[in-house]
Amino acid sequence: MYTVRKVLDDLYYVGANDHRIALFENIFPIPEGVTYNSYLLMDEKTVLFDSVDWNLGKDFLRNVEGVLDGRDLDYFVVHHMEPDHAGAIEEIILRHPNVQVISSEQGFQIMRQIGYHIKDENAIIVKEGDTFSFGKHEFVFLEAPMVHWPEVIVSYDTTTGTLFSADAFGTFGALDGKLFNDEVNFERDWLDSARRYLTNIVGKYGPFVQDVLKKASTVDIKMICPLHGPVWRTDIPWFIDKYDKWSRYEPEEEGVMIAYASMYGNTEYAAQALASALCERGMTNVVVHDVSNTDISYLIADTFKYSHLVLASVTYNLGIYPIMKNFIADLEALNVQNRTVGIIENGSWACTVGDKMEDFLDEHLKMFDVLNERITLNTSLNEANENDLNALADAIIESMKNIREVKEKSGEKEA
Ligand code: FEO
Numbered sequence: 001m002y003t004v005r006k007v008l009d010d011l012y013y014v015g016a017n018d019h020r021i022a023l024f025e026n027i028f029p030i031p032e033g034v035t036y037n038s039y040l041l042m043d044e045k046t047v048l049f050d051s052v053d054w055n056l057g058k059d060f061l062r063n064v065e066g067v068l069d070g071r072d073l074d075y076f077v078v079h080h081m082e083p084d085h086a087g088a089i090e091e092i093i094l095r096h097p098n099v100q101v102i103s104s105e106q107g108f109q110i111m112r113q114i115g116y117h118i119k120d121e122n123a124i125i126v127k128e129g130d131t132f133s134f135g136k137h138e139f140v141f142l143e144a145p146m147v148h149w150p151e152v153i154v155s156y157d158t159t160t161g162t163l164f165s166a167d168a169f170g171t172f173g174a175l176d177g178k179l180f181n182d183e184v185n186f187e188r189d190w191l192d193s194a195r196r197y198l199t200n201i202v203g204k205y206g207p208f209v210q211d212v213l214k215k216a217s218t219v220d221i222k223m224i225c226p227l228h229g230p231v232w233r234t235d236i237p238w239f240i241d242k243y244d245k246w247s248r249y250e251p252e253e254e255g256v257m258i259a260y261a262s263m264y265g266n267t268e269y270a271a272q273a274l275a276s277a278l279c280e281r282g283m284t285n286v287v288v289h290d291v292s293n294t295d296i297s298y299l300i301a302d303t304f305k306y307s308h309l310v311l312a313s314v315t316y317n318l319g320i321y322p323i324m325k326n327f328i329a330d331l332e333a334l335n336v337q338n339r340t341v342g343i344i345e346n347g348s349w350a351c352t353v354g355d356k357m358e359d360f361l362d363e364h365l366k367m368f369d370v371l372n373e374r375i376t377l378n379t380s381l382n383e384a385n386e387n388d389l390n391a392l393a394d395a396i397i398e399s400m401k402n403i404r405e406v407k408e409k410s411g412e413k414e415a
Contacts, residue, residue: 311343
């Protein structure tokens with residue numbers, strides 16, 4: 001039990017760090033690793049909350065058995081059935097055949113779909129508002145569908161004010177010995193990973209995250225134990241505010257992400273020229289990404305972060321460069337909303353990409369405001385584009401000012 005950490009006097013972290021997988025869900029790069037969190041409550045009854053990916057099963061089981069120290073496991077709460085948390089369920093049941101498994105009805109359905117053997121007499125189905133006592137600790141269970149799968153439940157320990165939040169409030173990143181948010185510099189080292197995790201995995205389901213936040217606002221949360229990343233015991237309102245913004249598709253910061261698709265560097269040069277023009281005007285919160293060598297999950301995360309997006313693309317097969325097309329299709333899939341967009345287009349003989357991108361945004365994305373000022377390159381940026389470059393930079397700055405004024409006015413009204 002060498003990787004066990006004490007969360008509270010009778011609550012232990014028994015999860016595991018994964019540095020071996022390169023791609024989470026076989027799609028998202030995680031150079032920073034990931035944790036699969038699991039918790040064990042040693043009350044009058046013993047209660048395990050979730051398991052881990054089977055790859056880390058050996059370490060996890062060693063932790064669980066170490067903390068149990070000969071006691072049997074009485075209850076096993078399964079909040080979420082995705083295999084990064086459900087991978088070791090069968091092994092726990094084999095080792096503790098009398099354990100009572102607590103989950104949602106759909107949770108049990110998925111367990112059986114996977115092929116886990118749960119006897120009916122060992123299955124306790126919980127619904128919204130059901131309560132349970134494990135001794136000193138009283139729990140209430142709440143449904144949290146689509147955060148991140150439909151079967152998800154979260155639970156709240158009314159005795160200690162601890163929310164077991166399933167995937168909500170999780171993040172990519174291995175903890176490597178640390179456990180609590182105040183043991184890391186979260187804003188500096190973890191926030192980008194948390195944003196990339198939430199926006200790519202649950203981004204589509206913002207209204208469902210809002211439902212959970214509403215439920216969370218009715219109780220006094222002193223600690224959050226998520227299924228990935230640090231346990232939160234300080235600055236909880238700060239992190240909840242981030243989740244609130246991401247799930248309402250509200251930009252976190254006034255700033256510009258320029259995403260460019262360039263074959264030989266000419267469109268890239270125009271993207272850099274716009275970045276320089278913005279910085280010359282005092283807007284230095286600007287990031288520039290090459291869509292061809294930036295994993296799409298980072299593009300999505302920065303789209304959620306910044307208020308303004310500039311799409312710069314070459315024309316390809318009389319349409320949108322495929323990698324750029326994939327990016328804006330993912331914006332639609334993830335339901336991203338409420339951004340101001342500038343366009344830079346390039347075409348050496350038949351430039352169509354600007355109209356195609358604008359049409360796509362108009363037809364498929366909600367509240368995407370495309371600026372009229374556009375830069376059209378005929379192969380390469382030159383003096384003929386200078387006015388358009390300045391006009392687009394000015395329009396971005398102007399629209400930021402307008403958005404700020406509207407916000408300030410609505411803030412005044414609310415006050
Ligand atoms: Fe971390 Fe949806 O599983």
